[in-house]
């Protein structure tokens with residue numbers, strides 16, 4: 633593949649739920665030295681030993697520029713953000729990281745002709761958006777600072793693409809489910825915690841009502857979608873921001889699927905007003921037909937496959953950590 637020897641990607645916000653796994657997948661394709669992971673947190677030993685890691689604060693433009701120039705970076709993956717629930721608890725910080733940080737990244741990408749990937753989210757929709765399904769183009773009036781900053785990102789990126797030719801690429805991710813990395817304070821986090829609880833205490837207390845349906849995706853589908861989209865030829869893209877979908881489920885549906893393997897799992901529901909309110913304003917399903925048509929997006933994991941895989945991985949993790957498995 634033509635890019636293999638030139639790609640040097642920089643990830644900021646790379647130590648969160650999604651960054652490490654994506655870097656790993658990209659390194660398998662492009663070589664470990666060609667992908668630089670960065671964050672403002674100290675990396676765990678295994679991540680540090682996995683490949684190049686540097687400190688980079690998305691708010692420090694000069695430092696970002698130095699990294700891009702000195703390393704001849706060609707792709708930039710912008711993962712640093714404050715997620716929905718955390719953002720509502722700290723609106724000023726969310727505004728700074730999610731909006732000022734994004735402006736830095738857009739300027740940097742434009743200045744250095746980078747291919748820029750910025751993820752968006754189901755949170756970029758709001759109560760006046762069509763919810764079942766939400767198409768790519770529709771009313772977007774989110775009511776969280778997280779959603780507002782993501783819509784701002786989508787619009788700024790598209791504007792700079794149309795005005796100056798910036799190679800901006802954005803996918804609206806559903807809630808992402810992973811076993812090895814912890815979620816970062818979003819509204820869909822319960823769908824990860826329930827697996828740990830199923831194999832730990834055998835009991836999960838859910839902060840959403842049982843019938844709250846949200847779009848979700850296995851982390852490996854999310855990484856594969858991101859790489860396939862980044863690799864797609866520009867002429868394949870009729871949009872710069874696409875929905876990607878895999879599964880939509882409710883807490884009671886995922887619990888029922890887990891019970892096929894862990895029959896003793898009990899779930900109680902204690903809705904948290906902040907997160908329930910956010911979830912009620914988000915789409916129940918995504919329409920991703922444009923992504924499927926334009927660049928061939930197709931998820932691999934349905935609900936049964938996701939549950940089997942998550943239980944296997946969480947069980948291995950608990951066993952390796954010397955924890956009991958119920």
Ligand SMILES: NC(=O)c1ccc[n+]([C@@H]2O[C@H](COP(=O)([O-])OP(=O)(O)OC[C@H]3O[C@@H](n4cnc5c(N)ncnc54)[C@H](O)[C@@H]3O)[C@@H](O)[C@H]2O)c1
Nearest residue numbers: 645647648649650689690711712713751753805807808816
């Ligand atoms: N995880 C999901 O379910 C999901 C769903 C939709 C969209 N997304 C998007 O994907 C991206 C990655 O999400 P995630 O789940 O890995 O998030 P996360 O919260 O787990 O990680 C975000 C990372 O950003 C870093 N960060 C914070 N402030 C920073 C700063 N000033 N400079 C540099 N880094 C900083 C944090 O240290 C953290 O490691 C985010 O943009 C998020 O909006 C995630």
